[in-house]
Amino acid sequence: MKRRSPSWCTQRTISLKSPLGQIQISGCKIGVHTIQLLMDVAPAERSDNASLSSVFIVNDGQEEMSPELRHCVEWLRAYFSKPWTVGRLPLPAFHHPALHGDAFTSRVLQTLLREVKVGETVSYKVLAEKAGNPKAVRAVGGAMRRNPLPLLIPCHRVIHGSGQTGAYMGGRGDHLKQWLLNHEKAKGED
Known part of the structure; x- marks a missing residue:
């Protein structure tokens, strides 16, 4: 699917199958624009246990993936198989207006990305x-x-000061947030 972004780049959207269900990634040659988690089945309820640590492309269309989309897919594959290794991997370039400039949202997302590593959490207050x-x-x-860009910018690691995980995806994805936090902690013990 192609569409124009405000910066007139040509976007491509690909779909991946992951332990969280289907993920859609949209991006252009400059970088990744969005990641959407399309909830279908909770990770614990998936019948295909082999996919619990794998990621594969569902719609490998005629068009070639940009290097940044390919880079994002590889980063996600590493995250789902060995999350503790992604701290050593470079992230794909980001190309979304919310991530550029000095607006508070941009500062918060950049701070989260830079300072909260795999297996760690931070409270909303401390992040502020x-x-x-x-x-x-x-x-x-x-x-x-x-x-x-959920997963790449780890908003699932932001929790309440009380230690409760809080809402994810407007409350619809709370089970995914808990799965992601457990995935990062359990795998890091290897």
């Missing part, structure tokens, strides 16, 4: 402090809701 505005706890929640 790290992003330069300790009183903007609710704005951090808004930034998490607007995160265009």
